[in-house]
Amino acid sequence: GENVEQHPSTLSVQEGDSAVIKCTYSDSASNYFPWYKQELGKGPQLIIDIRSNVGEKKDQRIAVTLNKTAKHFSLHITETQPEDSAVYFCAGAGNMLTFGGGTRLMVKP
Amino acid sequence: GAVVSQHPSRVICKSGTSVKIECRSLDFQATTMFWYRQFPKQSLMLMATSNEGSKATYEQGVEKDKFLINHASLTLSTLTVTSAHPEDSSFYICSAPVGARGTDTQYFGPGTRLTVL
Numbered sequence: 001g002e003n004v005e006q007h008p009s010t011l012s013v014q015e016g017d018s019a020v021i022k023c024t025y026s027d028s029a030s031n032y033f034p035w036y037k038q039e040l041g042k043g044p045q046l047i048i049d050i051r052s053n054v055g056e057k058k059d060q061r062i063a064v065t066l067n068k069t070a071k072h073f074s075l076h077i078t079e080t081q082p083e084d085s086a087v088y089f090c091a092g093a094g095n096m097l098t099f100g101g102g103t104r105l106m107v108k109p
Numbered sequence: 110g111a112v113v114s115q116h117p118s119r120v121i122c123k124s125g126t127s128v129k130i131e132c133r134s135l136d137f138q139a140t141t142m143f144w145y146r147q148f149p150k151q152s153l154m155l156m157a158t159s160n161e162g163s164k165a166t167y168e169q170g171v172e173k174d175k176f177l178i179n180h181a182s183l184t185l186s187t188l189t190v191t192s193a194h195p196e197d198s199s200f201y202i203c204s205a206p207v208g209a210r211g212t213d214t215q216y217f218g219p220g221t222r223l224t225v226l
Contacts, residue, residue: 032212041222042219042220043113043202043217043218046214046217089153093212099152100152101152102151
């Protein structure tokens with residue numbers, strides 16, 4: 001089955017700086033890669049996703065890149081704000097959604 | 110995006126009792142729903158796939174007699190934790206894809222915090 005690894009597990013940045021979270025996956029058949037933001041005590045919220053026919057996708061301050069050859073994808077958040085502080089999960093999907101271990105992002109004001 | 114609700118948001122029960130958690134897709138129909146369990150500071154672990162009109166599919170290591178799943182309609186799936194024990198205390202989250210494939214966009218409910226005394 002699919003195995004998704006996510007790094008780093010914790011990330012601390014200064015407000016206004018950029019944050020990058022990286023994930024690798026094992027199943028070359030996976031073709032859908034969503035990113036979720038989870039705030040304390042809440043369910044995951046979809047923030048952006050990318051499919052294998054696209055190399056990059058951007059939505060305001062958030063962007064995701066995908067390298068299918070290397071089997072890795074990344075989340076980029078620019079101009080970080082304190083409200084971006086949360087746990088972020090990447091996931092890969094072939095038949096089922098498999099989650100990475102999560103990254104706790106802390107944005108210091 | 111699509112909206113998925115869960116009820117209750119938190120429940121405290123005594124050991125040995127059963128607890129039912131409801132998951133509803135509010136603005137779309139879901140032939141498939143997923144149930145996850147999440148321990149503190151850990152990732153989401155898929156427990157089972159709920160299929161409307163047929164039996165649920167459980168992941169390896171998940172006791173189907175312990176975690177009963179019923180997908181009664183195209184908008185409702187329920188998870189019943191039977192004879193709950195303290196080790197069942199966890200955060201339970203459901204999700205529903207807009208479509209039936211793993212590659213369809215999945216929306217998550219807000220989660221249910223179960224505490225078993």
